[in-house]
C-alpha cells in the first residue's frame with residue numbers, strides 16, 4: 001500500500017504539491033488525475049524517493065522508499081520510458097536492472113513475454129518506437145513481481161491495441177491483490193481502467209473516491225427526449241416547468257428528472273415520443289467541470 005501524508009513540495013517559491021494526503025489500496029487500480037502541472041509526477045517521484053518532500057511523507061508499506069529492503073520487489077515504477085540507454089538491447093537492459101537487484105535472468109524472459117517484447121528482445125532500444133519503450137518500462141516495473149505498482153502515463157504513445165493491453169494488464173495486476181497507481185490524461189481510458197480516483201489540482205487534493213461515485217457526484221445526469229411533434233413536446237416541458245435545454249433536431253435535455261417521470265408525463269399528455277434516454281456526463285466532462293478552477297495552463301477563450 002502507498003500512503004501519502006500531508007505531503008508538500010516547493011521548488012523555490014513554486015508550490016508543486018501542497019498538504020496532499022491519500023492512500024493507494026491493494027486490489028484496485030487507482031487513477032491519478034489532474035491538469036498539466038498539477039503535481040502528479042512530483043508526487044510519484046517523492047513516493048519513489050527521487051524528490052525530497054519539503055514536509056510530510058510518502059510511505060510504501062509503512063516505510064520511506066529509501067528504507068525499503070529490496071525496493072524493486074516492493075514497488076515497481078514506470079516514470080519516463082525514454083530514460084533508458086539506447087545502445088542496449090531490451091534483454092540487456094532488463095538483465096542489467098535485474099542483476100543489480102538480485103533477480104535472475106529467467107524472470108527477465110518472463111517479463112519480456114508478458115509485455116509482448118519476446119521477439120524484439122535482442123534489438124537495440126534506440127530503434128524502439130515510443131510504444132515499445134513503454135512496454136519495456138512496464139517490463140522493468142514488473143521485474144521484482146512487486147505488490148505495489150506506480151505508472152506515470154503508461155499509455156502514452158501506445159496504439160489502441162497497446163492501450164487495451166495496458167488496461168487488461170493493470171486490471172489483472174489489481175485483481176491479483178496489488179496496489180496500482182496510474183496517472184493518465186486519457187479520461188475515457190481511466191473511466192474503463194480505474195476503480196478509484198485521486199484527483200489533484202495545483203498540488204492540492206480535489207477528490208479521492210470511487211470512479212462511479214465521482215461520476216455520480218461531479219457528472220451531470222440528464223434525460224434526452226424527442227417527440228413526433230416537437231411543438232407539443234416544447235409545450236409539455238414548458239408547462240411542467242422543467243429545467244430543459246434544446247439540443248438541436250427537436251431534442252431536449254432535461255435535468256432534475258428521470259425517464260420514468262418524463263415518460264409518464266408524456267403519456268398522460270398524449271405526446272408520442274421518439275427518444276427517451278438517460279445521458280450521463282463522461283469522466284472527461286465531469287473532470288473538466290470539477291477542475292475548471294485549478295487549471296494552470298489554459299488557452300484563452302476566443
Ligand SMILES: Nc1ncnc2c1ncn2[C@@H]1O[C@H](COP(=O)(O)OP(=O)(O)OP(=O)(O)O)[C@@H](O)[C@H]1O
Pocket residue numbers: 011014015016034035036037038039040041042043
Ligand atoms: N525540478 C523542478 N524544478 C522546478 N519546478 C518543478 C520541478 N518539477 C516540477 N516542477 C513544477 O511543479 C509543478 C508540478 O509539476 P508536475 O510535473 O509534478 O505536474 P504533473 O501533474 O505531473 O504535470 P503533467 O500532467 O504536465 O505531467 C509544475 O508547476 C512544475 O513546473
